Amino acid sequence: MIPVRRVFLSLAVCAGSTMAAAAWAQDKAPPAVSESVPAAPVVVPYDDKLSRLAEVIGSVHYLRTLCKAPGGSEWRSDMQKLLDSETRDEPQRKEKLTAAFNRGYRAFASVYTDCTPSAIVAEERYRNEGATLATEITSRFGN
Numbered sequence: 320m321i322p323v324r325r326v327f328l329s330l331a332v333c334a335g336s337t338m339a340a341a342a343w344a345q346d347k348a349p350p351a352v353s354e355s356v357p358a359a360p361v362v363v364p365y366d367d368k369l370s371r372l373a374e375v376i377g378s379v380h381y382l383r384t385l386c387k388a389p390g391g392s393e394w395r396s397d398m399q400k401l402l403d404s405e406t407r408d409e410p411q412r413k414e415k416l417t418a419a420f421n422r423g424y425r426a427f428a429s430v431y432t433d434c435t436p437s438a439i440v441a442e443e444r445y446r447n448e449g450a451t452l453a454t455e456i457t458s459r460f461g462n
Contacts, residue, residue: 365460366412368452369405370419373398375449377423382442385427386434 363369380394398420406413431438 363412365456366415368456369401370416372449372452372456373401373416373419374423374426375445375452376401377420377425378427378445379423379442379449380420381424381427382431382438382445385431386439386442388442 376394376398380391380398382388383391383394402413402416406416427438427441431441
C-alpha cells in the first residue's frame with residue numbers, strides 16, 4: 320500500500336504545482352504583440368487606366384531612349400512625378416504602378432535592340448495612346 324500512497328502523493332504534488340504555475344502565468348500580463356496590421360489597399364476608380372498609362376510611359380521611355388530621341392529621359396522623370404503625386408503614402412499602389420512601368424519597358428526591351436522604323440512607329444502609337452489615357456483620366460476624374 321505504500322507505493323500507492325507515493326503515487327497518489329506524487330500526483331497531488333504535480334497537480335498542485337501545475338495549478339500554481341497556471342495561476343502565476345495568469346497574474347502576468349501577456350506580452351504586447353507589436354504586429355503591424357497592413358493597411359487596406361487604397362482603391363481608386365481610375366487605377367486600371369493609370370496602370371496602363373504607367374506601362375505606356377515605360378514603353379515610350381525605352382523606345383525614345385533606344386532611338387536617341389530628344390527628351391528620352393524626361394519620360395522616366397514624368398513617371399516619377401506621377402508616382403509622387405498619385406501614390407503619396409500608398410506603397411502598394413506605388414509598387415503596382417512601378418511594376419506596370421517596368422513591364423512596359425521590358426516588353427520592348429525584349430523585342431527591340433536597335434532603333435528600327437517599326438520601333439519609331441510603335442513609339443508614336445504608344446505616345447498617342449498615352450495622351451488619350453491622360454486626357455480620359457483627367458477629364459473624367461480630374462479636379
